[in-house]
Amino acid sequence: MDAYYADEALLPTGWAARVRIEVDSGGTIVSVTAGAPAEGAERLAGPLLPGMANLHSHAFQRAMAGLAEVRGAPDDDFWSWRELMYKFAGRITPGQAASIARFLYIEMLKNGYTAVAEFHYVHNDAAGRPYANPAEMSLAHVSAAREAGIAITMLPVLYSYGNFGGAPLGPRQQRFRTGPQDILAIAGAVRSAASGHADVICGAAPHSLRAADLDGLQDLLAGLETIDPRAPIHIHIAEQTREVDDSIAFSGMRPVEWLLEHLPVDRRWCLVHATHLNADEMRSLAQSGAVAGLCPTTEGNLGDGIFPLSAYRAAGGRYGIGSDSHVSRDPFEELRLLEYVQRLVTRRRNVTVGAVSPAVGTTLWLEACAGGAQALGRAMGGLAAGQRADFVVLDPRRPDLAGRTGDMIANAAVFSGSAGLVCDVMVGGRWQVRGGRHLLEDSASMDYAKAVKELLA
Numbered sequence: 001m002d003a004y005y006a007d008e009a010l011l012p013t014g015w016a017a018r019v020r021i022e023v024d025s026g027g028t029i030v031s032v033t034a035g036a037p038a039e040g041a042e043r044l045a046g047p048l049l050p051g052m053a054n055l056h057s058h059a060f061q062r063a064m065a066g067l068a069e070v071r072g073a074p075d076d077d078f079w080s081w082r083e084l085m086y087k088f089a090g091r092i093t094p095g096q097a098a099s100i101a102r103f104l105y106i107e108m109l110k111n112g113y114t115a116v117a118e119f120h121y122v123h124n125d126a127a128g129r130p131y132a133n134p135a136e137m138s139l140a141h142v143s144a145a146r147e148a149g150i151a152i153t154m155l156p157v158l159y160s161y162g163n164f165g166g167a168p169l170g171p172r173q174q175r176f177r178t179g180p181q182d183i184l185a186i187a188g189a190v191r192s193a194a195s196g197h198a199d200v201i202c203g204a205a206p207h208s209l210r211a212a213d214l215d216g217l218q219d220l221l222a223g224l225e226t227i228d229p230r231a232p233i234h235i236h237i238a239e240q241t242r243e244v245d246d247s248i249a250f251s252g253m254r255p256v257e258w259l260l261e262h263l264p265v266d267r268r269w270c271l272v273h274a275t276h277l278n279a280d281e282m283r284s285l286a287q288s289g290a291v292a293g294l295c296p297t298t299e300g301n302l303g304d305g306i307f308p309l310s311a312y313r314a315a316g317g318r319y320g321i322g323s324d325s326h327v328s329r330d331p332f333e334e335l336r337l338l339e340y341v342q343r344l345v346t347r348r349r350n351v352t353v354g355a356v357s358p359a360v361g362t363t364l365w366l367e368a369c370a371g372g373a374q375a376l377g378r379a380m381g382g383l384a385a386g387q388r389a390d391f392v393v394l395d396p397r398r399p400d401l402a403g404r405t406g407d408m409i410a411n412a413a414v415f416s417g418s419a420g421l422v423c424d425v426m427v428g429g430r431w432q433v434r435g436g437r438h439l440l441e442d443s444a445s446m447d448y449a450k451a452v453k454e455l456l457a
Helices: 059-064 078-089 094-111 136-148 171-176 180-193 214-227 241-251 255-262 279-288 296-302 309-314 331-346 360-376 407-415 441-456
Strands: 002-011 014-023 029-033 048-050 052-057 113-120 151-158 200-202 233-237 269-273 291-294 318-321 391-394 422-427 430-434
Touching: 002 360, 002 407, 014 407, 048 360, 052 269, 052 291, 052 318, 052 360, 059 078, 059 094, 059 441, 078 171, 094 113, 094 136, 094 422, 094 430, 094 441, 113 136, 113 360, 113 422, 136 151, 136 180, 136 200, 151 180, 151 214, 180 200, 180 214, 233 255, 241 255, 255 279, 279 309, 291 360, 296 331, 309 318, 309 331, 318 331, 318 360, 331 360, 331 407, 360 407
Parallel strands: 002 048, 052 113, 113 151, 151 200, 233 269, 269 291, 291 318
Antiparallel strands: 002 014, 014 029, 048 391, 391 422, 422 430
8 A cells, every 4th residue: 555645635525735645556546535644655746636537639640730730721621621631641650650649648648647538540551451450550559558657548430431321431531441340349459458457448439420320330339338338439529510511411410419319328428529519419418428528729729619618517517628639738728728718708707617616727627537537437537535546746846836725726727828837647556757757758759750750751
């Protein structure tokens, strides 16, 4: 049994002082006691937060950050950005994907993410043929996560069609081509490779309603049920208005409306983006128990739109955050932008507060942690007995944290706009970042740079 002591820590019930946390040899929290003595415990360097889950990642897109910021047409939007992404995805090799992912996952750790859901759809080789091991690309990401020390929920993606109505895939989508049985086989291979590793989980992800029909969705869910009835299920949905229009033209229903009508959406599900909801869809999604996966910096970068967070929370909806295309790898920045766009819409300040605290920073961190943990199917998201020991220790030497206590710590972390606030990071009882550094960051950085230069050559 290991013991840790924090002068201040953010518990599920709010900030507490003189907190002692005991962790068993398997990396699970056994007890949390406020107002406790420090004797016999490792004294943490600064204020303690629970680790954040990154519920949506396309790791290879990290290498694209900044490449799509030159306007090619007056109506430049998501769909034109997607063409560049297709070109990039068409070249990447398993080795390059692993190098990019390892570097990215270290970046995530250094900023306070302790787990990631990898929504991976580049399954086949550059000619669109399955690899000798069809799970090769997925396993490359699992290996990268284990080397970096971040927990991973691997989500191999079903991608069968190019649009609603079973439209054929285009030439640049052949690397993504899979059927339900392909995804189940990949999931089985990942689960076999991860056997015995508490911080590796596997679920599945239909890419979108554009890319999977009802039969394929039902086959995937039935197969997943036999493998693991608790496995997470994620899907892109209603990210763009054109997607909503195409859905209505095909089925007479909006995407979220159709999904909730035809499939058993429950707490296992994460609806990524869900940007364009009407009031009925928003209430139904909240009542389903599923998590809305919000990616504010990517949604802003792509011009997607604004999720109705205030109304959704009022209806009891759960949410988490993801870095998606990785134009940012910082959970504090995701939460700051999430709040700011709500302020711009409502023309009010301090919009996202809850019963635990009137402080926006505290509320956002706790709620996103809880929603992200649910979406990843992982016992994390709170400093409480039974949870994995995922610690994010803030650096008390940073000027933006000077003199702050309690709620003001979280508010400073989210709203000061400063980088480098994280000092130490633990995942499942093991320190992965100490003093702001990761043991592999130098070699991972060099491998990443090499992979990017090859892709851009």
